[in-house]
Amino acid sequence: MDIVAMKRRGERIAALTAYDYTSAQMIDAAGVPFILIGDTLGMVVQGQDTTLPVTLDQIIYHSQMVARGSQRALLVGDMPFMSYQVSVEDALRNSARLLTEGKVGAVKIEGGASIAPTIERLVNVGIPVCGHLGFTPQSVHAMGGPRIQGKEPSAAASLVADAKALEAAGAFAIVLELVPATVAQEISRRVSIPTIGIGAGPHCDGEVQVFHDLFGLYSDLKPRHTRRYLKVAEDIASATRQFIRDVSEGTFPGAEQTSDLGAEAKERFRALLTV
Structure with missing residues (x-):
């Protein structure tokens, strides 16, 4: 699925997470064009407090299951914490494993301009990369929890600059998480690649949601940025x-x-x- 072409055509992009064969099969058959095997599996599948304990082997394992259940969607695998930050060589090696063993079509990496050289190197060897700006869950402790990012004008301008840096490095899309709507709108207007929002308002080129949030697999937790389409837990x-x-x-x-x-x-x- 060519989501870059979808932006050019003015088509909005619906994206969902999936972590196993059954969920992937259902949402792929429904026509979702973008499936993310997110490190959110640490929280919604494993019951962890954060995404940090998730390993590359675990992402690969879940990606393999999703790949068996999907026939048409673009599969994007999250690069977990410390799988790409230590060195470009680590990023190359681990991203290659996720593509070849996990059977995904692209990887997702968190970070702004500082990570752009790594993204450029990955893209240059043929590994498609989706960026991730705003609240980046792998930096949850540094950010003091899941909080809106870019509320101050200078921080908002930095996010725009980061988005431009990721685009220049060759990223094919950018997830914008917990970003003020005006900031997300400006980023979406200023980059040619799709922006996929989550808690970033209605002006992104698409929206990604966590499977368990959207379909009510929790009986209590309901993040503000989601909408319950089902109440499966009940x-x-x-x-x-x-x-x-x-x-x-x-x-x-x-x-x-x-x-x-x-x-x-x-x-x-x-x-x-x-x-």
Whole structure:
């Protein structure tokens, strides 16, 4: 899926995360053009407090499952914490693993102008790179938590400069997370590559959401930047209670869920037990 061409045509880009075969199969069949195997799996799949403990091997493992379930969407794999920051050589080696072993079509890297030389090197060897600006979860401790970035005019101008630097380095798209709407609008206007927002207002070229947020797989947490299209956690809890009742009352399994021997075979079987 060519999302750069989608921006040129003025088509907005819907993106979702996925972490396994089943979720990827469902959203790919629905037509989502961009699937991110995010390091958010550390939080929504593993139950971690942050994305920091996620390893490259884990991202590769989940990417392999998503790749089996997807037929048409662009698959983008998150480069996890410290898989690309130490050296360009690390970034090259680890990005190559994510493409060849994880079967993704591109990688995503957090950071602004300081990471641009690494992005340029990756792009030059044929590795497509999506950038990530604003709140960058791998810097959660340095940023003091998931907070809006670019609220001060100078910080906002720096984000615009960072976006231009990522574009110049060869990034094909930029995720803008927790950025004021006006800042996201200016970035989207000033770069030729797609901007994919999350908590960045309506003026980006597209929007990415976490699978578990969008479909209500949590019973309590609802981030402000998401919209609940389903309440899966509530439905599963209700269905589970019904399942418990059916088993307790002996109504499940029933005849429809049961196979058995024929009458003659039953007789022969029971005769053998008396020998």
